[in-house]
Amino acid sequence: MRIGEIASRAGVSRDTVRFYERMGLLDEAAQPHLSNNYKEYSPLALRRIALITHAKALGFTLKEIADVIVAWEQDWLAPSKKRLLIQEKMCEVEKKAHSLSILRVALSDALNKVESGCNDEV
Structure with missing residues:
Protein backbone atom coordinates (compact mmCIF):
# COMPACT_ATOMS: atom_id res chain seq x y z
CA MET A 1 0.00 0.00 0.00
CA ARG A 2 1.17 3.51 -0.71
CA ILE A 3 1.73 6.20 1.87
CA GLY A 4 -1.73 7.77 1.54
CA GLU A 5 -3.45 4.45 2.08
CA ILE A 6 -1.33 3.39 5.05
CA ALA A 7 -1.70 6.82 6.65
CA SER A 8 -5.47 6.71 6.20
CA ARG A 9 -5.80 3.18 7.53
CA ALA A 10 -3.57 3.92 10.53
CA GLY A 11 -5.27 7.24 11.28
CA VAL A 12 -2.06 9.25 11.06
CA SER A 13 -0.72 11.81 8.64
CA ARG A 14 1.64 11.08 5.76
CA ASP A 15 4.24 13.20 7.57
CA THR A 16 3.92 10.93 10.61
CA VAL A 17 4.57 7.86 8.45
CA ARG A 18 7.62 9.54 6.94
CA PHE A 19 8.83 10.63 10.40
CA TYR A 20 8.49 7.12 11.83
CA GLU A 21 10.40 5.77 8.84
CA ARG A 22 13.20 8.33 9.31
CA MET A 23 13.38 7.47 13.03
CA GLY A 24 13.78 3.79 12.19
CA LEU A 25 10.46 2.84 13.77
CA LEU A 26 9.33 1.48 10.40
CA ASP A 27 11.36 -0.54 7.98
CA GLU A 28 12.19 1.45 4.90
CA ALA A 29 9.41 0.96 2.38
CA ALA A 30 10.22 -0.73 -0.91
CA GLN A 31 10.31 1.18 -4.17
CA PRO A 32 9.34 -1.54 -6.63
CA HIS A 33 9.34 0.74 -9.67
CA LEU A 34 12.50 2.64 -10.44
CA SER A 35 10.54 4.91 -12.79
CA ASN A 36 8.73 6.69 -9.93
CA ASN A 37 9.21 7.58 -6.28
CA TYR A 38 6.22 5.63 -4.98
CA LYS A 39 6.94 3.50 -1.96
CA GLU A 40 5.04 0.37 -1.05
CA TYR A 41 4.37 -0.22 2.63
CA SER A 42 3.69 -3.69 3.97
CA PRO A 43 0.91 -4.85 6.29
CA LEU A 44 3.67 -5.15 8.93
CA ALA A 45 4.21 -1.38 8.68
CA LEU A 46 0.50 -0.84 9.35
CA ARG A 47 0.64 -3.10 12.42
CA ARG A 48 3.80 -1.31 13.58
CA ILE A 49 2.09 2.10 13.34
CA ALA A 50 -0.84 0.72 15.35
CA LEU A 51 1.58 -0.52 18.01
CA ILE A 52 3.36 2.86 18.11
CA THR A 53 0.04 4.70 18.40
CA HIS A 54 -1.08 2.42 21.23
CA ALA A 55 2.23 2.77 23.09
CA LYS A 56 2.10 6.56 22.73
CA ALA A 57 -1.44 6.56 24.14
CA LEU A 58 -0.08 4.69 27.16
CA GLY A 59 2.47 7.47 27.69
CA PHE A 60 5.58 5.93 26.18
CA THR A 61 7.90 8.28 24.32
CA LEU A 62 9.05 7.56 20.78
CA LYS A 63 12.54 6.95 22.17
CA GLU A 64 11.21 4.35 24.59
CA ILE A 65 9.17 2.78 21.81
CA ALA A 66 12.16 2.70 19.48
CA ASP A 67 14.24 0.96 22.14
CA VAL A 68 11.88 -2.01 22.43
CA ILE A 69 9.51 -2.10 19.47
CA VAL A 70 11.04 -5.00 17.57
CA ALA A 71 11.52 -7.09 20.69
CA TRP A 72 7.96 -6.34 21.87
CA GLU A 73 6.45 -7.07 18.49
CA GLN A 74 8.31 -10.34 18.03
CA ASP A 75 7.62 -11.42 21.63
CA TRP A 76 11.35 -11.37 22.40
CA LEU A 77 10.57 -9.54 25.62
Whole structure:
Protein backbone atom coordinates (compact mmCIF):
# COMPACT_ATOMS: atom_id res chain seq x y z
CA MET A 1 0.00 0.00 0.00
CA ARG A 2 1.17 3.51 -0.71
CA ILE A 3 1.73 6.20 1.87
CA GLY A 4 -1.73 7.77 1.54
CA GLU A 5 -3.45 4.45 2.08
CA ILE A 6 -1.33 3.39 5.05
CA ALA A 7 -1.70 6.82 6.65
CA SER A 8 -5.47 6.71 6.20
CA ARG A 9 -5.80 3.18 7.53
CA ALA A 10 -3.57 3.92 10.53
CA GLY A 11 -5.27 7.24 11.28
CA VAL A 12 -2.06 9.25 11.06
CA SER A 13 -0.72 11.81 8.64
CA ARG A 14 1.64 11.08 5.76
CA ASP A 15 4.24 13.20 7.57
CA THR A 16 3.92 10.93 10.61
CA VAL A 17 4.57 7.86 8.45
CA ARG A 18 7.62 9.54 6.94
CA PHE A 19 8.83 10.63 10.40
CA TYR A 20 8.49 7.12 11.83
CA GLU A 21 10.40 5.77 8.84
CA ARG A 22 13.20 8.33 9.31
CA MET A 23 13.38 7.47 13.03
CA GLY A 24 13.78 3.79 12.19
CA LEU A 25 10.46 2.84 13.77
CA LEU A 26 9.33 1.48 10.40
CA ASP A 27 11.36 -0.54 7.98
CA GLU A 28 12.19 1.45 4.90
CA ALA A 29 9.41 0.96 2.38
CA ALA A 30 10.22 -0.73 -0.91
CA GLN A 31 10.31 1.18 -4.17
CA PRO A 32 9.34 -1.54 -6.63
CA HIS A 33 9.34 0.74 -9.67
CA LEU A 34 12.50 2.64 -10.44
CA SER A 35 10.54 4.91 -12.79
CA ASN A 36 8.73 6.69 -9.93
CA ASN A 37 9.21 7.58 -6.28
CA TYR A 38 6.22 5.63 -4.98
CA LYS A 39 6.94 3.50 -1.96
CA GLU A 40 5.04 0.37 -1.05
CA TYR A 41 4.37 -0.22 2.63
CA SER A 42 3.69 -3.69 3.97
CA PRO A 43 0.91 -4.85 6.29
CA LEU A 44 3.67 -5.15 8.93
CA ALA A 45 4.21 -1.38 8.68
CA LEU A 46 0.50 -0.84 9.35
CA ARG A 47 0.64 -3.10 12.42
CA ARG A 48 3.80 -1.31 13.58
CA ILE A 49 2.09 2.10 13.34
CA ALA A 50 -0.84 0.72 15.35
CA LEU A 51 1.58 -0.52 18.01
CA ILE A 52 3.36 2.86 18.11
CA THR A 53 0.04 4.70 18.40
CA HIS A 54 -1.08 2.42 21.23
CA ALA A 55 2.23 2.77 23.09
CA LYS A 56 2.10 6.56 22.73
CA ALA A 57 -1.44 6.56 24.14
CA LEU A 58 -0.08 4.69 27.16
CA GLY A 59 2.47 7.47 27.69
CA PHE A 60 5.58 5.93 26.18
CA THR A 61 7.90 8.28 24.32
CA LEU A 62 9.05 7.56 20.78
CA LYS A 63 12.54 6.95 22.17
CA GLU A 64 11.21 4.35 24.59
CA ILE A 65 9.17 2.78 21.81
CA ALA A 66 12.16 2.70 19.48
CA ASP A 67 14.24 0.96 22.14
CA VAL A 68 11.88 -2.01 22.43
CA ILE A 69 9.51 -2.10 19.47
CA VAL A 70 11.04 -5.00 17.57
CA ALA A 71 11.52 -7.09 20.69
CA TRP A 72 7.96 -6.34 21.87
CA GLU A 73 6.45 -7.07 18.49
CA GLN A 74 8.31 -10.34 18.03
CA ASP A 75 7.62 -11.42 21.63
CA TRP A 76 11.35 -11.37 22.40
CA LEU A 77 10.57 -9.54 25.62
CA ALA A 78 9.59 -11.84 28.41
CA PRO A 79 6.24 -11.02 30.02
CA SER A 80 8.13 -10.06 33.18
CA LYS A 81 10.12 -7.43 31.23
CA LYS A 82 6.93 -6.11 29.62
CA ARG A 83 5.33 -5.84 33.07
CA LEU A 84 8.40 -4.01 34.39
CA LEU A 85 8.31 -1.47 31.53
CA ILE A 86 4.62 -0.83 32.10
CA GLN A 87 5.06 -0.57 35.88
CA GLU A 88 7.90 1.94 35.41
CA LYS A 89 5.65 4.02 33.16
CA MET A 90 2.84 3.83 35.74
CA CYS A 91 5.26 5.11 38.38
CA GLU A 92 6.21 8.05 36.15
CA VAL A 93 2.53 8.85 35.56
CA GLU A 94 1.82 8.76 39.30
CA LYS A 95 4.72 11.15 39.97
CA LYS A 96 3.44 13.53 37.28
CA ALA A 97 -0.10 13.31 38.69
CA HIS A 98 1.23 14.17 42.17
CA SER A 99 3.19 17.13 40.80
CA LEU A 100 0.13 18.35 38.89
CA SER A 101 -1.99 18.02 42.02
CA ILE A 102 0.46 20.21 43.95
CA LEU A 103 0.48 22.73 41.09
CA ARG A 104 -3.33 22.76 41.04
CA VAL A 105 -3.46 23.57 44.77
CA ALA A 106 -0.91 26.37 44.33
CA LEU A 107 -2.83 27.83 41.38
CA SER A 108 -6.11 27.60 43.29
CA ASP A 109 -4.49 29.42 46.23
CA ALA A 110 -3.17 32.13 43.90
CA LEU A 111 -6.61 32.50 42.33
CA ASN A 112 -8.24 32.84 45.76
CA LYS A 113 -5.75 35.57 46.68
CA VAL A 114 -6.44 37.48 43.47
CA GLU A 115 -10.21 37.18 43.92
CA SER A 116 -10.06 38.33 47.55
CA GLY A 117 -7.99 41.38 46.63
CA CYS A 118 -5.05 40.23 48.69
CA ASN A 119 -1.62 40.81 47.22
CA ASP A 120 1.81 39.62 48.20
CA GLU A 121 3.40 43.09 48.30
CA VAL A 122 4.99 44.27 51.53
